[in-house]
Amino acid sequence: MTETRACPDLNDALAGLLDKYAVEPPGPWRMADGGEPPGDAGNLLTLAPGESLTEPDPPERTVPLLPWRHQRRFVELKRLVDEKTVSPLLMCRFACLTDGRETPLAAILYREFDLVEWLSGTPIVGICASMAEGRAANVIVRLAGGVIASVEAGATLPAGAAVEDRHELIARRGVASDRVVDTQVAQSSVYAWTDAGHRQHTDVDAELFGLDAERAALVRSAYDVLRHPELTPARRRRHRRLRQLVELAYASDRRRERLTVEGDLA
Amino acid sequence: MKPLKIAMLSLTHGHTRKYFQTLASSPKLDWVAACAQDEAVRGRFERAVQGVPCYRDEEEMFDRHPEIEAAVLASANSEHLRQVEACARRGVHVLSMKIPTFDLAEYDRMIEVVEAAGVVCQIELELHYNPVVRRVKRLVAEGAVGRILSMQATNITLSPVWAFPWQGSPEQSYGSRVPLSDGDARFRGGALCDHPHVFDLIRWLTGSDFESVYADVAPNMRTDLEVEDLLLVNGRMADGCTFLLDPSWSRLEERLPEPGPGWEVFPKRMEVNLAIGGERGTLVADCFGPNVYHNGAPNDRYTVQYTYFDEWIGLVDEFVDCVRVGRTPQINLRWHRRTIEAMNACYRSIAAGQPIAF
Numbered sequence: 001m002t003e004t005r006a007c008p009d010l011n012d013a014l015a016g017l018l019d020k021y022a023v024e025p026p027g028p029w030r031m032a033d034g035g036e037p038p039g040d041a042g043n044l045l046t047l048a049p050g051e052s053l054t055e056p057d058p059p060e061r062t063v064p065l066l067p068w069r070h071q072r073r074f075v076e077l078k079r080l081v082d083e084k085t086v087s088p089l090l091m092c093r094f095a096c097l098t099d100g101r102e103t104p105l106a107a108i109l110y111r112e113f114d115l116v117e118w119l120s121g122t123p124i125v126g127i128c129a130s131m132a133e134g135r136a137a138n139v140i141v142r143l144a145g146g147v148i149a150s151v152e153a154g155a156t157l158p159a160g161a162a163v164e165d166r167h168e169l170i171a172r173r174g175v176a177s178d179r180v181v182d183t184q185v186a187q188s189s190v191y192a193w194t195d196a197g198h199r200q201h202t203d204v205d206a207e208l209f210g211l212d213a214e215r216a217a218l219v220r221s222a223y224d225v226l227r228h229p230e231l232t233p234a235r236r237r238r239h240r241r242l243r244q245l246v247e248l249a250y251a252s253d254r255r256r257e258r259l260t261v262e263g264d265l266a
Numbered sequence: 267m268k269p270l271k272i273a274m275l276s277l278t279h280g281h282t283r284k285y286f287q288t289l290a291s292s293p294k295l296d297w298v299a300a301c302a303q304d305e306a307v308r309g310r311f312e313r314a315v316q317g318v319p320c321y322r323d324e325e326e327m328f329d330r331h332p333e334i335e336a337a338v339l340a341s342a343n344s345e346h347l348r349q350v351e352a353c354a355r356r357g358v359h360v361l362s363m364k365i366p367t368f369d370l371a372e373y374d375r376m377i378e379v380v381e382a383a384g385v386v387c388q389i390e391l392e393l394h395y396n397p398v399v400r401r402v403k404r405l406v407a408e409g410a411v412g413r414i415l416s417m418q419a420t421n422i423t424l425s426p427v428w429a430f431p432w433q434g435s436p437e438q439s440y441g442s443r444v445p446l447s448d449g450d451a452r453f454r455g456g457a458l459c460d461h462p463h464v465f466d467l468i469r470w471l472t473g474s475d476f477e478s479v480y481a482d483v484a485p486n487m488r489t490d491l492e493v494e495d496l497l498l499v500n501g502r503m504a505d506g507c508t509f510l511l512d513p514s515w516s517r518l519e520e521r522l523p524e525p526g527p528g529w530e531v532f533p534k535r536m537e538v539n540l541a542i543g544g545e546r547g548t549l550v551a552d553c554f555g556p557n558v559y560h561n562g563a564p565n566d567r568y569t570v571q572y573t574y575f576d577e578w579i580g581l582v583d584e585f586v587d588c589v590r591v592g593r594t595p596q597i598n599l600r601w602h603r604r605t606i607e608a609m610n611a612c613y614r615s616i617a618a619g620q621p622i623a624f
Contacts, residue, residue: 013483059508065339075407077287079587085570088485089495090484090485090486090487091484091514091516095418095510095541097543097548107309107373111286116267126483126502128476128480128620128621130480130500130501130502130508130510132415132416132506132508132510133415134508135415135508136415136416136543137416137508138416138418138501138508138509139499139500139510140480140482140499140500140510142482146484146485147484147485148482148484148496148497148498149498150482150498150500150510150512152416152418152466152541154415154416154541154543154548156411156415156416156543156544156545156547156548157548158546158547164550168517170484170514172487172489172494173343175396175516175517177533178411181532181533181534181568181570182533182534182552182556182559182570184539184550184551184552184554199317208406229532256478257621258480258619258620258621258624
């Protein structure tokens with residue numbers, strides 16, 4: 001089943017970027033973010049977060065987005081690996097907790113499995129998952145070359161709580177992380193204690209000012225799709241692989257076995 | 267309560283320096299004697315401690331000090347059975363390091379001799395006396411997160427092998443030379459053997475027992491070690507709680523012969539963090555935080571300076587109380603056996619490449 005929801009603010013933001021940089025999209029498009037099914041979109045190109053597309057093969061004119069790849073923290077972590085600032089990579093420790101509404105357990109696994117493979121530049125070859133009641137998963141994956149990674153996933157935060165996550169890359173030379181040493185949760189750029197109460201802000205994109213890091217990354221990823229439509233088939237193949245990896249994790253839990261990823265799955 | 271006359275054996279365990287401080291300062295203890303494994307260890311002891319006689323022969327120490335009531339076994343794991351037997355023969359109570367032995371036949375022999383002699387044997391798992399863990403335990407007991415669905419725990423440190431070489435020796439740490447798996451040149455006895463705490467904590471916090479464990483090892487950070495230094499463990503408790511444990515030596519260290527300032531390469535040399543997801547919420551905890559930070563001597567390198575709690579106060583309180591009142595410690599040999607079984611199952615899982623059911 002495919003679930004999407006039109007998101008006018010993000011559409012406006014994306015249109016602004018296309019206009020500013022004179023990018024000519026390949027056709028009519030819209031961004032979607034859960035909720036309303038796309039139905040018969042005709043010639044309309046639907047840009048939807050991959051983790052919200054539950055089928056391995058979404059409708060033909062739908063492009064799965066991997067927005068986290070456009071978050072600055074992940075871009076920089078990848079750079080640290082690619083430029084061998086930390087090298088060779090030996091172990092990854094990833095965690096993500098949500099309230100389970102916008103990002104349920106399977107969506108967390110989708111994102112984290114993509115990050116494991118993308119940041120390491122190495123495919124997952126084995127998965128052993130242990131899950132509880134569809135709300136928690138503790139997964140160990142093995143990558144080609146012997147690197148191992150943990151994915152701690154939980155949809156156990158109370159409703160409305162912000163996502164809490166952590167990504168740590170351990171190498172023979174150096175450790176890289178998106179969290180400050182000796183802290184447990186994300187820090188913010190701005191803390192304001194006022195008569196109106198306590199507020200925190202983390203603004204990461206001046207061109208898309210006002211969007212939080214996740215929404216800004218969603219717009220950036222959609223912009224990238226429209227700028228490089230030739231990559232759409234590869235994006236759809238990538239989505240299929242990630243869906244299959246998630247299914248394999250569920251199968252591993254059901255069978256209480258470590259399962260091998262056969263070939264490239266997709 | 268009369269102070270307990272205590273001795274310390276071998277002086278080669280990673281917590282040895284902590285015991286120097288504890289035995290010297292606790293009003294509940296009267297530190298009578300020590301016995302060093304070798305001359306180098308005795309030299310270090312004599313530089314650190316004054317006024318406590320240090321022997322090289324355990325029998326001589328016990329013969330000369332018949333007043334000794336209890337002993338801290340601050341030794342390699344491979345020495346523990348022999349030392350437990352020696353203590354039991356003399357009716358000396360035992361404060362054991364965190365791994366009595368991985369050999370379950372030896373383990374059962376320890377239970378047998380301790381119970382036959384009627385001495386107390388308390389296992390040193392100091393996190394039971396940590397205030398953060400106590401808070402977590404209370405929150406869980408109060409139902410703050412409801413029934414526990416998932417738990418993650420790290421017990422990650424630098425590697426102590428350069429200061430305590432037995433921890434890099436398969437025979438002295440694990441008790442025998444067992445390859446990790448077919449085709450792997452490494453042996454059992456590394457980081458896993460150093461980190462039983464998280465296996466114990468999940469039993470203590472959930473009140474449940476292991477149903478299955480799966481473990482996998484990464485390539486070593488320290489390529490010159492013949493034991494594992496990076497691994498991950500997941501599995502399930504009998505009550506359905508799923509878990510993930512990281513008992514790695516994933517923080518690099520300077521290879522100092524004696525622990526001290528400048529030991530850290532990674533700013534934080536040790537971490538025990540917990541995350542518990544329940545039906546009604548989530549809690550996360552840093553058992554050794556918050557701390558203070560500096561980038562001063564000796565390496566001008568950003569470093570976490572721990573604001574340690576003193577878990578050893580509670581640990582000694584319980585030990586002395588058990589000896590004087592004749593009570594069984596919370597962490598006794600029988601309780602701890604299941605933790606050792608789970609750790610052994612991790613090694614079996616690494617060899618098999620599959621989860622191991624209990």
